Amino acid sequence: MSLKHILLGMLAEPRSGYDLKKEFDKSLRNFWHAELSQIYPQLQKLEDEGLLTSKQKISSEGPPRREYRRSAKGRRELLKWLRAGPQMGKDRMSYLAQVYFLPEFDDPEESVAFMQELRDEVAKRLATLEQIEKEWQACDPRYPDELPDDEFHAQLTLALGLKRLTATLDWCDESIARMQVRTTASKRMKRA
Amino acid sequence: MSLKHILLGMLAEPRSGYDLKKEFDKSLRNFWHAELSQIYPQLQKLEDEGLLTSKQKISSEGPPRREYRRSAKGRRELLKWLRAGPQMGKDRMSYLAQVYFLPEFDDPEESVAFMQELRDEVAKRLATLEQIEKEWQACDPRYPDELPDDEFHAQLTLALGLKRLTATLDWCDESIARMQVRTTASKRMKRA
DNA sequence: TCGACCATGTAACTAGTTACATGATTCG
């Protein structure tokens, strides 16, 4: 039940469901994703459990918003989650399953084309993270190791994203090269 | 809907639900996981859709088993999935969310301890994959680039697992070092 | 006034997990 704890983590300061969604898309996008239709009911549930409190705020600009903030009990629940140690689930990577079954094509060119598409997508995602890093670095001279604690930890998560995508991109390039060597090798066999 | 297509991919040869589960745990563990309680109903559904056929096999040794094999329609569905291009979902990494909220501890030692636990788990998983690679290499002189097509592609998925875990392990070590430098730096500040 | 964005939600569905139920065969 990670969404629960992630919301508790984000709600040290009061935020609305809508704010939380934006924070997912901005700061947590690298490792978590949640829809509004999942966030709202979950907030309700957490309030029912007494892990957070809410206040309706009516402002002159914009529609009324409900602001949530975690309670002392909510913070204890968050710490309990952190103290339980790293939660490493088994990841599911559909695209690797696809790579595994690529021989079904029985066509090296189609297989290589798949890998090139994958490479492009990985490169795109890596470029996005690199852009984020570049801007952060340009805006804050404390980047990366003199940042305040919360931003330093956000930077750590960014650093892993960069490393993993870089490794994945390398792998794509190597794999394509290895596949091409096999293809030309088997062509030579046929000619002979 | 990836499980569907993964099952279709595996069922080029006839297999029982039980066999499929073992194959998940052995060959696909690096990128996919499925329980028997998910596999059996899914097989039933695919049979209803005409994507695979089944035969009850009664053998002298062991209880009766139902063997599934994909139909021509099933193979077309598999190819359709592969041709749709790489399916890269947004991964959810709970442990990175935990790293993000580590400052809640307000205790550098507890944070570092968390990272060390994470490091150990990553090292353990990496060791498992390295062991698999080592044995494979020892048993088959064709490893890795002269293997038959299906095994070559399985090796590609193993190679990505190795690269990603290696990158993650590096990141753990770097992160721990960076956290420790910050801790000693802030201790010096307090003494002054 | 129209489209973009702010803001909150519900309903129906799909996917995946955990717990349970059942029974056969094999090996020590």
Next chain:
DNA sequence: CGAATCATGTAACTAGTTACATGGTCGA
């Protein structure tokens, strides 16, 4: 005879996605 493994499933639950409904405010 008992434990491990083979083998197939169901039921209840949790998590997440997609589609839809509603209405306010702001700027071009």
